[in-house]
Amino acid sequence: MKLTKNHKIVGNYEINLEIESSNSKCSHKVLFSANQDLSKLAYLEIKENQFIISRKLGKQVSVWKEYSFDGNFPWKIKILRKGNYFRLWVNQETGAIRGPLGEWENYHEPWESFIGLEVPENTKIEYFNVTSLPWLSEHNKPVIQHGPDGSFYEQQAIPGAILKFNNEYFMYFMAGMQGDQEGSAKRSVGVAISQDLIDWEVQPEPIIKLGDINYSHDNIYPGGAVITPEGKVAVMYATQKFPDWTGFGLAIADQPLGPFTHYTNNPVYKHFSHAHEFDLVHINNEQYLLFFAGFTPNPARGTAGDRGYLFYSDNLIDWKPDTCNPVFSPETLRNWDAIHVRPRSLNYINNTWYLWYEGCNHWTPPGHNESYWFDTVGLARSKDLIEWDYYPRNPALPGLGTSGQFDQNWVGWPRMVIKDEIGYIFYTASGNIPPSIGLRRIPIQQLINWETEGGETINLLN
Structure with missing residues (x-):
């Protein structure tokens, strides 16, 4: 050339x-x-x-x-x-x-x-x-790497929920063992503890084990954690009896390390089709918001796939749907997020909701028989959780593509925590090691300014 x-x-x-x-x-x-x-x-x-x-x-x-x-x-x-x-x-x-x-x-x-x-x-x-x-382009090592062979997180570590309790941070993460159920199997809930959101200590045993839950399951995916008005720790999770998704469950404890008591009549919610990734937000003293990815066979726009559904509760048990469901759809019809959008991390900043979500499309390269799914992470925002604006330079948090990186291929499962006006965005990625948890950071004042990423513009005609 x-x-x-x-x-x-x-x-x-x-x-x-x-x-x-x-x-x-x-x-x-x-x-x-x-x-x-x-x-x-x-x-x-x-x-x-x-x-x-x-x-x-x-x-x-x-x-x-x-x-x-x-x-x-x-x-x-x-x-x-x-x-x-x-x-x-x-x-x-x-x-x-x-x-x-x-x-x-x-x-x-x-x-x-x-x-x-x-x-x-x-x-x-x-x-x-x-x-x-320059946004979110750090080349880092995982903050929580998959565990050694034989450990309960030997094959996958995926961030689920992050809870601040008595000046410590507790990350409930999906811990997968080796298996062929979409990348791993025998998924339980691990927990890691940090003082600064950077250095994490994984506890030696799962906090919620297979068999602890009182309804059908063989995989557990933690999705959200909140402190109730009574000071209790509430954790919600999605369960799977592979390949079927069996609903969302609730567990309560006096402190973040348990022991957890599972609600007798779990699951507290079961979607009409499969549903999994979600965020749980404590809006005010007695109201909660659940924003999850639910399969939608006949959406109003685009092809069948996951869309964002919004539910409300005042007790974490009885959930009422928003009348506009599904409230979140793909930005594009044929582009990076055209098939699936999975709301994952919701933060309220300056009277606006900011959403990190997983977007996905698929494609079969010429000469190949297998269709590849290209997951990545985008950003959207809304005043009312119904009408959404999409970040104009999505995907905002991609796989870096750099050979030898743990996040060189796909990225997904984002979860943001704000500390000292910095957004700490955790995610899981695949690359040169089994899926592990990474971290990228961005000042909140940069995150909310969608006019520019602060980079230099060069005129290549000069």
């Missing part, structure tokens, strides 16, 4: 480009992820009324996705990189791909990447800018 314009950039970015051309039949290429010698590169190719996402390894070209658009000049092009996720716009048409160098073949995106442009000589470039996007 002979580049007429090129630039090296580190981390996440947004490209904005406008071109006019007298020959739309010729290829116009935008290189958007490449190593230094250009032996591995992903690019967008545009001609006539079509744009194509392709990869080149040496001399071998693979066409991943093809889209149609109006073809009318000027061509306004935007490419958003968030870790290993790329969203692309050509005029009004959109596309998306995760890991375009071939994540499914163990080729990962360079964090220090080259971008560039290859167009016919008579092409007029109106502008060509790149803006760095």
Whole structure:
């Protein structure tokens, strides 16, 4: 590829480009992820009324996705990189791909990447800018790594609920052992303790074990924890008798380490189909909010998949649905979150609800028989929990895509805690080790400012 314009950039970015051309039949290429010698590169190719996402390894070209658009000049092009996720716009048409160098073949995106442009000589470039996007891009090690072989969390550790109690933080996490029930099996509830939200000490035994719960289950997923007006610790969890989801249960204790007493008439709620990820919020003295992911076979918009359902209770036992359910739907119809949206972490900041959620779509790469599910994490906000605005640079917290990272592939199960005006966002990810719990941080004043991520904009025509 002979580049007429090129630039090296580190981390996440947004490209904005406008071109006019007298020959739309010729290829116009935008290189958007490449190593230094250009032996591995992903690019967008545009001609006539079509744009194509392709990869080149040496001399071998693979066409991943093809889209149609109006073809009318000027061509306004935007490419958003968030870790290993790329969203692309050509005029009004959109596309998306995760890991375009071939994540499914163990080729990962360079964090220090080259971008560039290859167009016919008579092409007029109106502008060509790149803006760095520094949000939530730390390369870290897990704060809670999966346990050693034979331990109760040997295969998976997923953050469930985080509770502050007497100046300590207690994280109730899903602890999975080896098995083939969607990544692990024999899931119980572990607990870890921290003074600062950074260093965590995992307790040696599950706090809620398989068999403790008084209804059908073989996997337990903690979802929320609150302090009741009486000073009790209440933990709610989703249960599964694989592959069926058997409802939400409630357990009460005098202190965070138990022992827990499970409500006699569990489950306290059972969705009409499968339901799992959720957050539990204590709104005021005697009212609670439950926001969960429930499968919706016939949504008003888009295809069948998980949507966000809102319920209310004044006792944690009797739950009443919001009349607008499902209240949360995908941002896109064909893009990064088009199939499933799973509300996971709800925080009230400056009279606005901020929601971290898991978004998911699937795709079968050419030459493969298996459909890959590309989970990642987005951000939305609302004044009333009914009408939602989506972060314009979603997915806000992606897998980093960097080879050798524990979070190089998928990310999910976000949970944010605010301490000293800093948002601590915990999540689970997959990469070079079994799924473990990571942490990224962001000042709240940055989180609520959606106009910019504070990065530098460079004019590549200079």
